[in-house]
Amino acid sequence: MTEGDTARLVAWSDELRRVHDRLREALRVTRRALDDGEPAEPAARELLLFCHGFCTALARHHEGEDRELFPAVAAAHPELRDTLRSLQQDHSMIAHLLGGLQAAVDRAAPPAELGRHLEGVAAIMESHFRHEERRLLAVLDGLPLAVDPHDVLGPL
Template sequence: MHPSHPPGGRLTALGTQLIEIHDWLREELARLRAGLDSPGGGGLTRELRAHCVGFCTALDRHHTGEDGGAFRVLADQAPELRPVLAELREDHEVVASILTRIEALLAEAADGRSVRAELNGLAALLESHFTYEERKLVAALNRLAGGAVRLLGVASPDAAPHDPRGTGTT
């Protein structure tokens, strides 16, 4: 669950939930990067590795949920957004490739610098991706009905008593 939002909360529109999910993912990525900079840093503790794997899983679920949920609905209801959705899907493929490299580095017990380099690239791409997606899609998403988990891949940290990683537990 998002650490600064209580479960339940107010029901929000999907576009607003998208922003909340993106903000949570931004915070988690910042925590990961800060963990690599901690005193005695450079090394990946078991806890930091687990956090990294959890983050990668949450991000993958979010993008998979968008591609299989919200983007399909948007393509049907707002055909003018199809070129934007295609660009965002391409970004999702690039992000998935980076996540695969990060997971391989973690499996190899690589040093923190290697993981840091991939996380830095991921952070730059995600910030651009999230900002573009929010600018282009929030209003259209706010017109949709449906649950955040089904359409966005993970629950909004402020809207549902689900784990934002999409496991359905709190």
């Protein structure tokens, strides 16, 4: 293994932290758009764009983990299969919540309703991210996965 290979292996945990931080920031921006928005059409369009971008980024992140990262972790660390199954269940729940948020945005739901949707997504997302970081970061430091990080963790 060369020095560059070691850096690439260690980078998986760094990549996951960076993506989680960017998704947390995208959620903050979306919340600010809702808090600052007025019922006027331009504010509604802006909120729609923020929500769509955030929902798409989070969904792609989880899809990449389910497709590429979790199978590689399970193969290298079978003792983590229950943890991975739990994280995938979170992905399913978050996808359901994102669908509800997107539907509310699409039908121009009142700000209070949109806020409730965002709070639900935020709560499970943060709990999920912390669990994932606690259980997987050390494992990712040594995971030999030769795949483009954007395919695994999303385009953020």
